[in-house]
Amino acid sequence: MGIIEKIKEIEEEMARTQKNKATEYHLGLLKAKLARYRAQLLEPAAKSGGAGTGFDVQKSGDARVALIGFPSVGKSTLLSKATHTASEAAAYEFTTLTAIPGVIEYKGARIQLLDLPGIVEGASQGRGRGRQVVSTAKTADLILIMLDATKSEEQKRLLELELDAVGIRLNKSKPDVVFKRKTTGGITFNTTVKLTKTDEKTIRTILAGYKLHNCDIMIREDITTDEFIDVLIGTRKYMPCLYVYNKIDSISLEQVDKLAHRPKTVVISCEMDLNLDYLIDRIWDELSLVKIYTKKRGAQPDLSDPICLRKGATIEGKSSKFSPYAQKVSLSHQVQDEDVVSIFTK
Ligand SMILES: Nc1nc2c(ncn2[C@@H]2O[C@H](COP(=O)(O)OP(=O)(O)OP(=O)(O)O)[C@@H](O)[C@H]2O)c(=O)[nH]1
Ligand SMILES: [K+]
Numbered sequence: 001m002g003i004i005e006k007i008k009e010i011e012e013e014m015a016r017t018q019k020n021k022a023t024e025y026h027l028g029l030l031k032a033k034l035a036r037y038r039a040q041l042l043e044p045a046a047k048s049g050g051a052g053t054g055f056d057v058q059k060s061g062d063a064r065v066a067l068i069g070f071p072s073v074g075k076s077t078l079l080s081k082a083t084h085t086a087s088e089a090a091a092y093e094f095t096t097l098t099a100i101p102g103v104i105e106y107k108g109a110r111i112q113l114l115d116l117p118g119i120v121e122g123a124s125q126g127r128g129r130g131r132q133v134v135s136t137a138k139t140a141d142l143i144l145i146m147l148d149a150t151k152s153e154e155q156k157r158l159l160e161l162e163l164d165a166v167g168i169r170l171n172k173s174k175p176d177v178v179f180k181r182k183t184t185g186g187i188t189f190n191t192t193v194k195l196t197k198t199d200e201k202t203i204r205t206i207l208a209g210y211k212l213h214n215c216d217i218m219i220r221e222d223i224t225t226d227e228f229i230d231v232l233i234g235t236r237k238y239m240p241c242l243y244v245y246n247k248i249d250s251i252s253l254e255q256v257d258k259l260a261h262r263p264k265t266v267v268i269s270c271e272m273d274l275n276l277d278y279l280i281d282r283i284w285d286e287l288s289l290v291k292i293y294t295k296k297r298g299a300q301p302d303l304s305d306p307i308c309l310r311k312g313a314t315i316e317g318k319s320s321k322f323s324p325y326a327q328k329v330s331l332s333h334q335v336q337d338e339d340v341v342s343i344f345t346k
């Protein structure tokens with residue numbers, strides 16, 4: 001039996017199994033198995049350079065943003081509007097067959113926007129170029145999930161499922177769990193919070209399923225069983241994402257208003273040039289980019305040539321002192337947007 005059949009079999013068994021206290025551990029085991037097969041489905045191909053590897057596009061600029069969506073939602077139209085690169089757009093599906101990079105220039109930053117082929121349901125299991133698309137998406141700093149505002153809400157859930165199946169976790173942070181493998185000593189299990197969505201027995205069952213008999217576990221957050229499996233598998237990618245609804249020219253104002261109020265959501269019309277500037281502004285925010293200017297001692301800062309950094313970046317150096325405009329700060333100063341710095345040695 002191939003991996004895809006095995007996955008199917010487990011999914012069917014999970015669907016058949018009623019969810020209750022008595023089946024909880026068995027379901028946990030099935031989940032763990034499923035996660036392992038899915039990982040297998042992706043990893044070998046990724047190593048041998050097969051369908052699991054992404055498109056070969058050089059990273060450039062200060063950050064990379066990937067466009068993910070079903071066919072004909074308007075990904076290529078957006079690339080052509082937001083960058084100086086033209087990507088063919090047409091009314092038929094799968095117009096785009098490879099990754100096409102463009103550059104958004106904004107507030108002194110160069111943001112690489114990647115147009116990608118449309119993905120289909122089942123992409124995570126190797127249908128279409130889906131695996132190549134999602135592998136490429138994993139290399140981005142931000143994912144734009146592009147949706148057709150005229151289509152049903154189901155499209156969003158289906159896309160999320162595809163990304164979830166390949167280990168991409170959207171707008172979530174890594175579960176706060178310390179997991180350490182050991183060679184002897186059995187399992188030590190500790191929590192700093194009350195677990196309401198999973199329990200020690202389920203976790204121990206899963207560990208046994210993975211043949212993990214020696215490890216230290218410290219759980220510091222009220223995690224689910226799935227989140228624990230994520231920690232065990234260890235290769236999950238936690239990525240920020242914006243939901244972009246395109247073609248709002250074709251829906252009612254009431255509908256536009258409803259979509260626009262959702263969290264992490266931007267509504268646009270590529271064709272009518274609606275809200276595209278706002279989208280770019282939101283991309284900038286999501287990427288947490290800040291720009292800093294450098295200046296020589298005693299000279300005016302060069303405002304035409306900022307350096308872009310991710311928020312949270314600190315400035316370090318061995319024998320240099322760091323000083324923004326008026327105030328002197330330590331080497332570990334976290335840069336703020338529009339900081340002006342001069343770095344000099346004693
Ligand atoms: N009404 C409307 N149509 C749009 C809009 N943006 C794009 N389209 C149309 O949607 C169709 C598909 O656009 P593409 O840019 O090729 O879509 P895509 O997502 O790149 O499609 P694939 O590469 O095939 O996956 C084209 O006919 C566009 O003219 C929009 O804002 N409103
Ligand atoms: K298209």
Ligand SMILES: [Mg+2]
Nearest residue numbers: 075076095096
């Ligand atoms: Mg396209």
